[in-house]
Amino acid sequence: MAAASHPDDRFAPLRSPDFRNLWMGQIISAAGSHMQVAALNWQIYEVTQSPVALGMIGLVRVVPIIFFSLIGGMTADAHDRRRVLLVTQSALTGVALCLAVLSATGRISALAIYILTAIGAAAIAFDNPARQALIPSLVPREQLPRALALNSTGFQVAHICGPMLAGLIIGWRGPGVAYLFNAVSFLAVIGALLFLRYRPTEAATSNIDLDALKEGLRFVWQTPILVSAVTLDFFATFFSSATALLPIFAKDVLHVGPTGYGFLLAAPALGSLAAGATMSVLPPLVRQGRAMLWAVVVYGVATIGFGLSSWFWISALFLAGTGASDTVNTVLRQTIRQTVTPDRLRGRMVSVTMIFFMGGPQLGELEAGLVAAWLGAPASVVTGGIGCLFTAVMVARLAPVLRNYQGVVPDK
Helix, strand or coil: CCCCCCCCCCCHHHHCHHHHHHHHHHHHHHHHHHHHHHHHHHHHHHHHCCHHHHHHHHHHHHHHHHHHHHHHHHHHHHCCHHHHHHHHHHHHHHHHHHHHHHHHCCCCCHHHHHHHHHHHHHHHHHHHHHHHHHHHHCCCHHHHHHHHHHHHHHHHHHHHHHHHHHHHHHHHCCHHHHHHHHHHHHHHHHHHHHCCCCCCCCCCCCCCCHHHHHHHHHHHHCCHHHHHHHHHHHHHHHHCCHHHHHHHHHHHHCCCHHHHHHHHHHHHHHHHHHHHHHHHHCCCCCCHHHHHHHHHHHHHHHHHHHHHCCCHHHHHHHHHHHHHHHHHHHHHHHHHHHHHCCHHHHHHHHHHHHHHHCHHHHHHHHHHHHHHHHHCHHHHHHHHHHHHHHHHHHHHHHCHHHHCCCCCCCCC
């Protein structure tokens, strides 16, 4: 681990070779993953021409996450997190290769997409707790907010590059090549993990059993700030899932084709990149709870604006606004979670909260697809944004622990 440095040095976490190598590997891999998500959504809508079928992608993702995430959290606390990640990244590589082969041979179908998406989601249920629990071990505690901001910035760079490349590749050679690019991209993370110098400083302190599960659940539910934060995130993302319907907007509303679709997918990441870079420069926010609530308000307003727009560049601008506000919320939420959680419980904490912060947007995709089939895609997005604003108001009123929460700023 790198030596402690001045807390205002925004690039200090990159002086840790382990963090730096994993950070770079994750950017490459995340770009490939975003390419695959873009290709999946485009392909399922091409195959079915159904908003409901498009929304079903969210359902088949969330069911394995709910079923396996608690086991994944216990696994991350009971075993070497590096080894867990090597297994999950290898499994995700296999899923991408299967999608590429099926697409190349013309045997792809909605059912195959759903099955392979579910398998990938099951791997993510083990991957996310191990990955998020590993990061705080790679940098000094006072550098954690900077590390999380850099992590978010890196993922947003990937979110920009991945969808834009996917749009070009889909228009050029079809979704199958995008899946193949994703399979290759996982090698970057696998390589970083193989050369990771970090090793656990103590033996596993948790078993994979009912007592370990109860301990993780008890910690989350008895920590009011965690309960408030995940509740806010779950309902906000459940209602505001504009990106789930982007294939419909690109094809039928804005008429911009695969290339425009890729740019629309990248637009939230452009906003996220700007927000993440800003947060890595500014001093850590003290009134973190209030900032989270305002971020959700901006997210809802931007979602409504996107749903009402019929101009491509205005739509992209509003999508950038959703990305910027979501990044502020995400970085603050992760900082709060990691700060209040002991290391031995981090895997289980992530697994419990993952049900909410991943379940919200995935179930929201299904909700968005159903409402789009009933009222149309623009109305689905607008009503979702209104629901997001209502969520922010209700949580602000009912959860003073979040509204008044102040982060701990490291001593200078």
